[in-house]
Amino acid sequence: MADAVLFEFLHTEMVAELWAPDPDPGPGGQKMRLSVLEGIGFRVGQALGERLPRETLAFREELDVLKFLCKDLWVATFQKQMDSLRANHQGTYVLQDNSFPLLVPMASGPQYLEEAPKFLAFTCGLLCGALRTLGFQSLVTASVTALPACKFQVVIQKS
């Protein structure tokens, strides 16, 4: 049946619920809601990270970890692999998904572009949380130019 879409439905309704009391909360309210979603994503990412097999946790090369996110984490979450991974320069990576599942339902018109951040915040947190469990501090941001494609930029923080 529909088990693969259960997570997507729940994510969609969680976003809808957060914006329900005030669909246009202004920049401050918008930022607060996005950080709630990012926090939820972070903790889910950490929890997923803790479920990884031990041998996975042994790799410590940055690029291996990023490849793992693009393949295993993405398949576990979205039933597909990330479309490309580019290392821009040391510690900065760009992960591109040409048809990001959480954006697909709203990809019918460019007028929805400004709604996109709502549907990316959870996943930025997810990546950041999984990286934390794997031993890396990071900053993760997302951008969209043409729906439903998007790019996640991951900057690994050096300690």
Next chain:
Amino acid sequence: MADAVLFEFLHTEMVAELWAPDPDPGPGGQKMRLSVLEGIGFRVGQALGERLPRETLAFREELDVLKFLCKDLWVATFQKQMDSLRANHQGTYVLQDNSFPLLVPMASGPQYLEEAPKFLAFTCGLLCGALRTLGFQSLVTASVTALPACKFQVVIQKS
């Protein structure tokens, strides 16, 4: 990897987020939060219902629909079937899950019993929403006597 648990992690964090601003919000606040969860569950249940194959939507016998929830919907959501279904009297059904996955993490002690409603409200809504899509108005409530077992009572509303 961990795709089967993704939904459970997201559900857990959504509950935690709702109670984060005030862990003890009093009866009114508690009720409001539970109804938020129930509403999210209802809309997810409706959406899942809309994904059902057309032949499934053809059955109209109450008991068939309840059996479908206990088997197909439960497997899609929790990767297991409901343990028992009892028709109490006309239009009232008791669905029992002896090890309800959303209660398992908190089943380590009876002191958590009072926390149980938080982890049942979404699923009450889910059942009610799926029933609505299948053509039935219902009232769904849940009760727990010994964690992690629980019972869902479904009362079909006659029009």
